[in-house]
Amino acid sequence: MTKAMDPTLWQYQFRIIMLGDSTVGKSSLLKRYTEDEFLESINQTVGVDFYVHFLEVEPGTRIKLQFWDTAGQERFRSVTRSYYRNSVGGLLVFDLASRASFQHINEWYTEVVEKVQPHAVLFVLVGNKSDLESEEQRHVSREEAEELAARIGAPYVEASAKTGQGVAEAFELLTRCIYQAMRSGQVQIRHGWDGIKCSNPRSSEAHLSGGKKPAAPQKKCSC
Numbered sequence: 001m002t003k004a005m006d007p008t009l010w011q012y013q014f015r016i017i018m019l020g021d022s023t024v025g026k027s028s029l030l031k032r033y034t035e036d037e038f039l040e041s042i043n044q045t046v047g048v049d050f051y052v053h054f055l056e057v058e059p060g061t062r063i064k065l066q067f068w069d070t071a072g073q074e075r076f077r078s079v080t081r082s083y084y085r086n087s088v089g090g091l092l093v094f095d096l097a098s099r100a101s102f103q104h105i106n107e108w109y110t111e112v113v114e115k116v117q118p119h120a121v122l123f124v125l126v127g128n129k130s131d132l133e134s135e136e137q138r139h140v141s142r143e144e145a146e147e148l149a150a151r152i153g154a155p156y157v158e159a160s161a162k163t164g165q166g167v168a169e170a171f172e173l174l175t176r177c178i179y180q181a182m183r184s185g186q187v188q189i190r191h192g193w194d195g196i197k198c199s200n201p202r203s204s205e206a207h208l209s210g211g212k213k214p215a216a217p218q219k220k221c222s223c
């Protein structure tokens with residue numbers, strides 16, 4: 001009989017940031033993914049909240065996902081910005097029923113890219129509230145969202161925190177992109193950076209920038 005693995009044991013830890021305007025549903029997506037719950041009435045995030053989830057990306061390799069759930073409101077922007085540098089991945093979230101939140105995605109993206117350069121953050125673009133699907137409710141088409149996703153080199157997923165549709169797919173797609181980028185050397189563990197941590201310092205050395213393994217050229221996430 002094989003011994004069950006402690007579900008909180010992990011080999012790698014990824015820090016992922018939630019980005020997007022206020023009320024697009026960042027906290028709701030996290031609540032659905034980590035607790036399988038949805039609240040019609042949920043507090044606006046003040047500053048930054050913190051969520052944890054474990055995901056086995058391949059047999060025996062468990063990732064601890066640390067999510068920074070940022071406030072979309074402008075008045076918290078200086079707090080939010082301080083989390084960009086130590087994130088390896090980001091979910092760029094807009095509300096399919098809000099044209100303005102879609103138009104602001106480019107600003108969120110540019111702000112992060114400028115702040116973390118010369119390093120990269122891997123993104124997934126998420127159109128949330130896909131349950132609001134009538135013509136009057138929906139203000140962003142799949143085609144134009146896919147166009148934007150292609151421009152920023154990110155996969156696109158439509159999701160609903162309310163029904164749960166597409167939610168795990170969005171988080172797991174990003175996690176797998178990061179894992180593959182780490183394995184290929186496209187993203188490297190760096191001293192003094194908390195985006196990726198390895199529980200075993202020995203295998204961490206193999207991935208550390210400046211180690212023996214040559215880095216592959218920087219490439220955008222397209223998995």
Ligand SMILES: Nc1nc2c(ncn2[C@@H]2O[C@H](COP(=O)(O)OP(=O)(O)OP(=O)(O)O)[C@@H](O)[C@H]2O)c(=O)[nH]1
Nearest residue numbers: 022023024025026027028040045072129160161162
């Ligand atoms: N219909 C529908 N409503 C949703 C969905 N996701 C979130 N909401 C609602 O949208 C509102 C805002 O959700 P939040 O999760 O607080 O949004 P947020 O992006 O975290 O907002 P800030 O914390 O202010 O940045 C709440 O009333 C949610 O119930 C969804 O998929 N469908």
Ligand SMILES: [Mg+2]
Nearest residue numbers: 026027044045
């Ligand atoms: Mg929130």
